[in-house]
Amino acid sequence: MLIRHKPEIRSSEITPEHNYLNRRGFISSAALAGTSLLFATSCSGADNKNSAPTGNHTNLDVNSLEDITRYNNFYEFGLNKEDPEKFSGAFNASPWSVTIDGEAEITGTFNFEDIIGPHSIEERIYRLRCVEAWSMVVPWNGIPLGKLLQRFKPTSKAKFVSFETVYRPEEMPGQRAKVLDFPYREGLTIDEAMHPLTLLATGLYGADLPNQNGAPLRLIVPWKYGFKGIKSIVRISFTETRPYTTWSDAIPTEYGFYANVNPAVDHPRWSQARERRIGSGLFAEKQPTLMFNGYADEVASLYAGLDLTRYF
Numbered sequence: 001m002l003i004r005h006k007p008e009i010r011s012s013e014i015t016p017e018h019n020y021l022n023r024r025g026f027i028s029s030a031a032l033a034g035t036s037l038l039f040a041t042s043c044s045g046a047d048n049k050n051s052a053p054t055g056n057h058t059n060l061d062v063n064s065l066e067d068i069t070r071y072n073n074f075y076e077f078g079l080n081k082e083d084p085e086k087f088s089g090a091f092n093a094s095p096w097s098v099t100i101d102g103e104a105e106i107t108g109t110f111n112f113e114d115i116i117g118p119h120s121i122e123e124r125i126y127r128l129r130c131v132e133a134w135s136m137v138v139p140w141n142g143i144p145l146g147k148l149l150q151r152f153k154p155t156s157k158a159k160f161v162s163f164e165t166v167y168r169p170e171e172m173p174g175q176r177a178k179v180l181d182f183p184y185r186e187g188l189t190i191d192e193a194m195h196p197l198t199l200l201a202t203g204l205y206g207a208d209l210p211n212q213n214g215a216p217l218r219l220i221v222p223w224k225y226g227f228k229g230i231k232s233i234v235r236i237s238f239t240e241t242r243p244y245t246t247w248s249d250a251i252p253t254e255y256g257f258y259a260n261v262n263p264a265v266d267h268p269r270w271s272q273a274r275e276r277r278i279g280s281g282l283f284a285e286k287q288p289t290l291m292f293n294g295y296a297d298e299v300a301s302l303y304a305g306l307d308l309t310r311y312f
């Protein structure tokens with residue numbers, strides 16, 4: 001087991017950071033409108049729908065709320081698909097704070113509301129394709145990760161972004177059982193993190209995220225296998241070198257850092273060519289898995305020249 005420091009959020013830190021940001025006008029959308037960042041339409045809300053490709057899978061049947069909330073992977077609450085729904089009731093996602101650190105001009109620990117507040121919440125209908133060869137389609141609510149990250153002014157050294165799940169063994173029985181190297185951690189290249197399809201989800205079906213789906217905020221990278229979608233995030237770090245990621249560092253022969261959905265590259269123990277759609281019944285035929293989960297046009301250029309068999 002790796003020994004590392006746990007995220008420490010002292011309540012005494014939170015208020016001063018919050019005030020610091022307010023003093024700089026950082027939180028106000030008026031100030032953001034004057035910057036030359038990505039925010040041309042991000043604060044207005046109404047015309048957001050026309051501003052950028054959302055990649056909505058509108059032609060797909062959305063899974064039921066029951067499917068989405070009763071068939072989960074969240075090892076902090078157990079190994080079985082029903083465990084997160086059964087054992088996450090005592091988890092408390094409010095109040096919540098997130099630490100932003102590493103290679104950025106603005107760092108600190110911020111209240112959930114102050115991080116999300118300035119952004120308008122969008123709906124994105126994305127298929128979640130698990131590396132276990134099942135999938136479901138979820139109407140997520142959230143904000144593009146890139147819009148949020150830009151506000152912290154990453155430096156030129158920020159080549160990767162890493163994420164960490166809360167460590168709370170008293171509320172998370174799977175952490176007490178040490179079934180993985182907790183806290184769960186994931187990472188993206190900075191280009192993947194800034195891609196307009198990458199979503200920081202705060203809800204689904206128009207309501208706050210249920211605990212079992214990663215309350216109060218989790219990552220969704222629709223062209224990657226589901227394990228990249230780290231839940232209940234408490235830390236986001238800009239790094240110069242490739243960060244530790246839980247699955248690919250625990251079992252590098254089976255799980256890669258990139259984890260791009262790819263029907264042509266099998267998992268060493270099973271095929272990735274097809275997938276079982278959750279909710280379609282036990283005897284339904286599997287459906288073909290699409291390259292980059294259907295987003296090849298949008299994201300293939302991120303991997304130009306990369307051998308996807310080697311960098312899986």
Ligand SMILES: Nc1nc2c(c(=O)[nH]1)N[C@H]1C(S)=C(S)[C@@H](COP(=O)(O)O)O[C@H]1N2
Nearest residue numbers: 072073074075130165184226227229230231
């Ligand atoms: N912290 C944390 N995040 C996690 C996991 C986990 O075990 N712990 N499981 C991942 C896997 S393997 C998948 S497929 C998705 C499942 O998301 P869902 O339960 O909302 O469908 O969450 C991902 N995020």
Ligand SMILES: [Mo]
Nearest residue numbers: 130131226227
């Ligand atoms: Mo998964």
